[in-house]
Amino acid sequence: MPKPFSILASVAFVTLPATVHAQAYQCRAPNISTVPKVAPSSQRREMPVTGYTMALSWSPEFCKPRTDSRSHKTQCSGDNGRFGLVVHGLWPEGVSKGRRSWPQWCRAPATLTTREVRANMCMMPSAQLVARQWAKHGSCMTRRPEVYFKVTRILWDSYRIPDYDRISREEGLTAGRIRKAFADANTGISASAVGVKLNKRGWLQELRICYGKRFRPTRCDAARFGARDNTKAKIWRGM
Numbered sequence: 001m002p003k004p005f006s007i008l009a010s011v012a013f014v015t016l017p018a019t020v021h022a023q024a025y026q027c028r029a030p031n032i033s034t035v036p037k038v039a040p041s042s043q044r045r046e047m048p049v050t051g052y053t054m055a056l057s058w059s060p061e062f063c064k065p066r067t068d069s070r071s072h073k074t075q076c077s078g079d080n081g082r083f084g085l086v087v088h089g090l091w092p093e094g095v096s097k098g099r100r101s102w103p104q105w106c107r108a109p110a111t112l113t114t115r116e117v118r119a120n121m122c123m124m125p126s127a128q129l130v131a132r133q134w135a136k137h138g139s140c141m142t143r144r145p146e147v148y149f150k151v152t153r154i155l156w157d158s159y160r161i162p163d164y165d166r167i168s169r170e171e172g173l174t175a176g177r178i179r180k181a182f183a184d185a186n187t188g189i190s191a192s193a194v195g196v197k198l199n200k201r202g203w204l205q206e207l208r209i210c211y212g213k214r215f216r217p218t219r220c221d222a223a224r225f226g227a228r229d230n231t232k233a234k235i236w237r238g239m
Contacts, residue, residue: 007142011151011215027081027122030074032114036131040105047094047103049141053195053224054090054155054209058164059083059125060238061203075125082238085161087124088206089133090152092140100221103140110144120149123156155215160185164204168235176229182207193217195224196233204235 063076063083074080094103117130124130130149138148162181167173175196183191195208210220220226227233 011154029118029121032118035112036128038131038135044105045103046106047096049092051093052211055088056085056207057088058204059086061236091137104136106140108139112145173233175227175231175233189217192219195220195226197226
């Protein structure tokens with residue numbers, strides 16, 4: 001598991017020149033009275049970290065069938081604001097027995113607090129998601145949840161988000177156009193470092209930004225790169 005200081009130092013160095021231009025939306029973080037309980041849903045895997053993936057979920061598509069869902073009320077009801085891209089999670093990558101893998105559900109001595117959950121609800125608008133991302137992924141990066149979320153916020157705040165509402169109206173929209181728009185808006189991130197995940201119906205579901213061990217953007221492998229550039233794509237605007 002990397003030392004907390006080395007993680008913060010690496011990510012701060014890479015993003016230092018950037019101006020804060022993360023997703024622009026209105027958000028009112030709800031009060032959090034308890035930290036959701038999260039139980040491992042798969043086996044524990046501990047291994048050296050070789051890189052990272054920042055997964056950004058396209059909220060209008062996620063919320064399309066969940067507008068009235070109680071469990072996704074913060075993100076999807078509109079009562080706490082309207083969201084575009086939000087953080088799904090920052091995921092460590094690794095190699096096990098010569099094959100790409102990822103560490104998960106590692107042992108960590110520190111526990112997540114309600115204060116930390118609420119502090120991240122405008123970046124990750126689900127208390128359950130915040131708790132799960134720390135338990136499954138963050139615990140394999142650092143010993144303290146506040147460090148994991150600080151690293152995630154540094155990366156998130158460094159992004160300039162393209163106007164995907166306008167781009168969604170373009171004729172002949174492709175995954176390559178979605179990918180290139182993000183790369184063009186963010187100096188230092190090439191299109192090859194931006195994965196585009198479409199659902200089975202061709203709608204944008206998620207962007208995945210690929211990083212090396214020292215948080216420098218790197219070419220995504222095929223699994224994270226997702227849809228090919230010439231794949232037809234659609235973006236749901238939430239209307």
